[in-house]
Amino acid sequence: MAILSLQGASKSFGALKVTDDVSFDLAPGEALGIIGPNGAGKSTLFNLITGNLRPDAGRVMLDERDITAETPMQRCASGIGRSFQIPQPFDHLTVYENLLVAARFGGGLSGAAAPAVCMDILQRTGLSALADRKAGGLPLLNRKRLELARALATRPRVILLDEIAGGLTDAECVDLVATIRAIHAEGTAIIWIEHVLHALTSVVTRLIALNFGRVLMSGTPEEVMASPQVQEIYLGIEA
Known part of the structure; x- marks a missing residue:
């Protein structure tokens, strides 16, 4: 199927x-x-x-x-999750906050589940050290990583x-x-x-x-x- x-x-x-x-x-x-x-x-x-x-x-x-x-x-x-050709993060939010928005509103997670998923994705995508960095100041590679991480936070199949x-x-x-x-x-x-x-x-x-x-x-x-x-x-x- x-x-x-x-x-x-x-x-x-x-x-x-x-x-x-x-x-x-x-x-x-x-x-x-x-x-x-x-x-x-x-x-x-x-x-x-x-x-x-x-x-x-x-x-x-x-x-x-x-x-x-x-x-x-x-x-x-x-x-269904996606990344965009031109990264479109919420520039005024941190990397972690970008993931949290995706996990809660895209992935339907609430309570302690959303932060736990976000921390795991930060680790998997190599963004842990940048969790508190504002997304608007990231270089291209890390903006691409954040696009991927945000898509993953929606829990796509x-x-x-x-x-x-x-x-x-x-x-x-x-x-x-x-x-x-x-x-x-x-x-x-x-x-x-x-x-x-x-x-x-x-x-x-x-x-x-x-x-x-x-x-x-x-x-x-x-x-x-x-x-x-x-x-x-x-x-x-x-x-």
């Missing part, structure tokens, strides 16, 4: 069709990567999954339940990562990928949009390539990256 499914999802903005009849299943605990050139519809796809956008056609299913009409808050409470490795140095990328691998090993299903391919393919077991809002190809990372169509469209290599 799939934990998450998109069934014929389509979305247009005026005459521009940004998501065109996209369907796929995500198995429990699977790590799925999504690639494609800029403008391929990747972020729109995430917004359809999280409820920030409603599809013009098609359905979003969670545990075989239709959640297409549910709000982002309802979907978060049901177990599926976590959506939107170009979380973008803008990092190689060493920072290795660090962050190790954290993502550990999260996946604990059983959390992942859908990851990424342009840093070596980071993505070191974690995911399946890739979907998008182009002009449509699924171009789906398969193992090796199969997809060996496709002449994918190489031409995504990597600029002439087929």
Whole structure:
């Protein structure tokens, strides 16, 4: 049984069709990567999954339940968490306070349970030493870590990562990928949009390539990256 499914999802903005009849299943605990050139519809796809956008056609299913009409808050409470390509913490709050807000309002935790979960996530994401630091003053790597930590604080069963490795140095990328691998090993299903391919393919077991809002190809990372169509469209290599 799939934990998450998109069934014929389509979305247009005026005459521009940004998501065109996209369907796929995500198995429990699977790590799925999504690639494609800029403008391929990747972020729109995430917004359809999280409820920030409603599809013009098609359905979003969670545990075989239709959640297409549910709000982002309802979907978060049901177990869909996400990070954003541009980190969006509450800058005036500390790192710990950012997690506490996510745990209480996204994860539905109260009393002593919320602080305990937050302290555990701080440890797992390498942010313990920065717990009392204001989020607005963090460098990029730690803002990315905080995006991941806030998503985890909502207690997701599926976590959506939107170009979380973008803008990092190689060493920072290795660090962050190790954290993502550990999260996946604990059983959390992942859908990851990424342009840093070596980071993505070191974690995911399946890739979907998008182009002009449509699924171009789906398969193992090796199969997809060996496709002449994918190489031409995504990597600029002439087929």
